[in-house]
Amino acid sequence: MKGSGHAVAMRSATAVVLAVGFVGCNGSPTAPSEMPSLTVDVHATDSGMRLGSVLVEDAADGARFTPNLSGLTAGEHGFHVHVNPDCGMAGQNAGGHYDPANTGRHEGPDGNGHLGDLPRLTVDGGGRATVPVVARRVRVSDVVGRSLMIHAGGDNYADAPALLGGGGARVACGVVPATAS
Numbered sequence: 001m002k003g004s005g006h007a008v009a010m011r012s013a014t015a016v017v018l019a020v021g022f023v024g025c026n027g028s029p030t031a032p033s034e035m036p037s038l039t040v041d042v043h044a045t046d047s048g049m050r051l052g053s054v055l056v057e058d059a060a061d062g063a064r065f066t067p068n069l070s071g072l073t074a075g076e077h078g079f080h081v082h083v084n085p086d087c088g089m090a091g092q093n094a095g096g097h098y099d100p101a102n103t104g105r106h107e108g109p110d111g112n113g114h115l116g117d118l119p120r121l122t123v124d125g126g127g128r129a130t131v132p133v134v135a136r137r138v139r140v141s142d143v144v145g146r147s148l149m150i151h152a153g154g155d156n157y158a159d160a161p162a163l164l165g166g167g168g169a170r171v172a173c174g175v176v177p178a179t180a181s
């Protein structure tokens, strides 16, 4: 009798903990759904056509960039945070890779160079990009008021043999809103 009563009490305590946990998921300001996020509309730099958007969110392991884009060429594309919130002049107005520490080096998302060096975007055979990438050194607060750039070619995360990962032309660009929600 004594033993079974103890077991009932344990189960009740577990139920209370679960109930509190459930309330916490809906009400806590630290719940993942309430972490900073923003949506960036992306346009082709030549035609100005809207290609879709990229959702940027703070995650436990960095900033997660979730693309919902179409009209790109299949394969891998260099993807970076550029300094200026301006996609004009075929993307040139966006300036260089965001580099708040003035490293002057393109080393990719796991290096110690430009903070704006994001993981490559992957585009499928239908021209769509939907696979999220996570940049572990970046937070949403680093991206606000800047721009996201997608290049024609890939990115070898180095300045050699070509500078800035060798991705070439700036084919798609999005101005990041000045505030996260």
Ligand SMILES: [Cu+2]
Pocket (backbone or CB within 6 Å): 078, 079, 080, 081, 082, 097, 149, 150, 151
């Ligand atoms: Cu770039």
Ligand SMILES: [Zn+2]
Pocket (backbone or CB within 6 Å): 080, 097, 105, 106, 107, 108, 114, 116, 117, 164
């Ligand atoms: Zn770079």
